[in-house]
Amino acid sequence: MKIHLTTAAAGLLLLAGVGAAAAQDIVIQPEQETVIREYVHKQPLASVKLPGVELSVGSVLPDTVELHEVPSVKYRYVVIDNQTVIVDPSTRKVVEVMQ
Structure with missing residues (x-):
């Protein structure tokens, strides 16, 4: 019985960790997205090339890339x-x- 409780507790901790990681995801609010799209x-900016950098949510851009304010x-x-x-x-x- 003790082993089952330990396994269940470990499972709950794992699920809690997954939930905490998901909570750290950034979500742009619809009104912010509208402001960004209009701006x-x-x-418009000229497109830059970044060979070897995968563009996906969570990717980190190098310091050499100039970010523009909205x-x-x-x-x-x-x-x-x-x-x-x-x-x-x-x-x-x-x-x-x-x-």
Whole structure:
């Protein structure tokens, strides 16, 4: 019986850790996304190439990539390989690759 309780407790801790990791995911609010899309449309940037960097949520962009401000939004943006990428400037992690 003691082994079953230990296994169950370990399973619960594992699930709690997965939940905590998921809670750290950044979600852009719909109104923020609207502001970003409108601003990016009005302020187009030249696309830059980043060979060897995979563009996906969670990827970290190198310090050599210049991030551009969106007024009234904490996120920054850059255009890489003709895709607008939203970045958290404090971590340089990709938050969203806009379609």
